[in-house]
Amino acid sequence: METPAPKSERLLSLDALRGFDLFWIVGGHGILLALFKLTEWGWLGAIDSQLKHVEWHGFLPYDLIFPLFLFLAGVSTPYSLARRLTEGARGEVIRKVIQRGLILVLLGIIYNNGLQWKGLENMRLGSVLGRIGLAGMFAQLIFVFNYQTQKRLWAWLAVVLLGYWALLSFGHAPGFAPGDLTMEGNFASYVDRLLLLGKLHKGIHDPEGLLAILPAIGNALLGILAGLWLRRPAEEISADRKAAGLVIAGVALLAVGGLWSFVFPLNKNLWTSSFVLWTCGWASLLLALFYWIIDVRGWARGFGAFFAVIGMNSILIYMSGKFISFDFTGQALFGGLARAFPPAVASAVLVTGIFAVKWLFFWFLKRQRIFLRV
Numbered sequence: 183m184e185t186p187a188p189k190s191e192r193l194l195s196l197d198a199l200r201g202f203d204l205f206w207i208v209g210g211h212g213i214l215l216a217l218f219k220l221t222e223w224g225w226l227g228a229i230d231s232q233l234k235h236v237e238w239h240g241f242l243p244y245d246l247i248f249p250l251f252l253f254l255a256g257v258s259t260p261y262s263l264a265r266r267l268t269e270g271a272r273g274e275v276i277r278k279v280i281q282r283g284l285i286l287v288l289l290g291i292i293y294n295n296g297l298q299w300k301g302l303e304n305m306r307l308g309s310v311l312g313r314i315g316l317a318g319m320f321a322q323l324i325f326v327f328n329y330q331t332q333k334r335l336w337a338w339l340a341v342v343l344l345g346y347w348a349l350l351s352f353g354h355a356p357g358f359a360p361g362d363l364t365m366e367g368n369f370a371s372y373v374d375r376l377l378l379l380g381k382l383h384k385g386i387h388d389p390e391g392l393l394a395i396l397p398a399i400g401n402a403l404l405g406i407l408a409g410l411w412l413r414r415p416a417e418e419i420s421a422d423r424k425a426a427g428l429v430i431a432g433v434a435l436l437a438v439g440g441l442w443s444f445v446f447p448l449n450k451n452l453w454t455s456s457f458v459l460w461t462c463g464w465a466s467l468l469l470a471l472f473y474w475i476i477d478v479r480g481w482a483r484g485f486g487a488f489f490a491v492i493g494m495n496s497i498l499i500y501m502s503g504k505f506i507s508f509d510f511t512g513q514a515l516f517g518g519l520a521r522a523f524p525p526a527v528a529s530a531v532l533v534t535g536i537f538a539v540k541w542l543f544f545w546f547l548k549r550q551r552i553f554l555r556v
Contacts, residue, residue: 192261193412195472198486200254201493202472203247206233208492208503209537216530238365239447241460248310248450249401249461250468251496255318256405257469259325260413267329279322286315289497290390293504305380308390311500316395321402332410339403343455346397347446350454363447370394370452387451394453404435404462408469421478428470435463491545498554499544508543512536 211233218226232243266275290309328334351361353369362368365387374382374391382388408431412424419427439448439459448457476486492499516535520528547553 193473193477194483194486194490195469195476196254196257197490197493198476199468199472199489199493200251200496201489201491203250203254204492204496204499205489206244206247208499208540209533212533213530213537216526216533220526220530236450238451239363239449241448241450241457245450246461246464248313249398249458250465252314252317252398252401253405253408253462253465254469255314256321256402256407257409257412259322259402259406260329260409263322263325264329264413267326272326275326276323279319279326283315283319283322286318286497287312289501290315293501302380306383306388307380308374308378308383308388308392310390311497313390313395313398317398318402320395321399321406324399324403325406329410332407335403335407339400339407342396342399342403343458346393347455349393349396350452351446363449363452365451368452389451397453397455397458400455400458401462401465404458405465408466412473422474425470425474425478428466428473432463432466432470435459435466437463439463491541491548495544495547495553498547498552501554502543506543508536508540512539515539 211230214226214233215230217223218230234242234244236242236245263275263279287309290311290313291305291307293311294306294309324335324338328338350363350369353372354360354362355367355369355372355375358364358367365371365384370391370393371387373393374388375386378388378392383390408428411419411427411431414424436459439456439462442456442459443454446454446456448454448460450457472486475482512532512535516532520531520535522528523531
């Protein structure tokens with residue numbers, strides 16, 4: 183028997199998938215690694231080998247965490263903005279969108295550098311939150327002016343992805359051939375060396391640099407298009423068909439992104455256009471899975487609620503990892519217990535205990551309705 187989706191527009195699956203995404207950087211990877219050392223099960227080792235970033239060209243599942251978050255920010259856009267737009271509050275929406283984008287840029291700078299002034303030359307201005315803030319802001323502004331005509335959203339998507347491909351295919355750093363995609367010779371890194379103030383993360387290149395904001399808009403736009411699809415009335419499209427549509431879109435995006443990668447390689451550092459399509463393909467498939475099992479069938483609402491605790495307060499949780507020592511509390515609570523076991527067991531107990539401290543803190547914030555809203 184099918185369990186109907188909740189009447190509220192808020193999708194538990196969206197919060198759950200966002201939380202699942204963050205789970206791997208707030209404790210999931212550490213737990214998996216500890217279990218692998220304890221059990222030496224090969225399949226855990228195989229998963230662990232995928233939880234790292236590719237150095238330059240290529241793709242591993244760990245590279246999906248950042249673009250998936252940006253895609254999900256796009257999915258939530260029609261739910262958060264469409265009603266106010268239909269009420270004629272475009273000016274207010276624009277102001278809030280720009281304000282949110284700039285606040286995220288500021289939070290990203292604080293995350294990288296703390297609250298101490300170290301001199302501009304010693305500060306890194308590019309950041310994950312800054313990329314999310316600016317790419318999401320531009321995508322939302324495109325949505326504000328084009329939400330009634332989805333064809334225009336597709337046109338904007340084509341412009342940003344093809345435009346970025348053209349810039350990197352014909353542009354280059356001085357002394358390098360057009361289309362050079364090495365760290366030293368590519369056009370995006372050269373623009374960052376010219377225009378991005380402060381220090382670059384890798385000296386001559388910053389993975390969260392300026393020019394790559396352009397294709398990242400594509401992740402958010404594809405998320406917006408997915409959100410518009412999910413938000414369509416049930417009288418028009420059933421929930422099962424919505425999930426199937428996301429699967430079809432995901433497979434199509436993987437096919438196009440994979441084919442494009444033969445001439446424009448998958449590259450997270452450069453955020454290539456093929457990388458946008460490839461990651462949005464996987465994001466669409468994951469969203470289809472979470473939406474179908476949680477919101478459509480209702481089979482995994484407990485699973486969804488567990489991860490939603492993380493996903494509903496994602497920005498605060500991301501920031502807290504930089505400024506709150508959960509390890510200290512975890513050691514104080516579980517260190518004595520861990521020392522009673524052999525080293526491999528002790529490590530698993532400790533990392534699981536530290537994550538439990540984090541999750542309970544996140545749950546307390548949710549229970550007290552304490553959210554960092556920007």
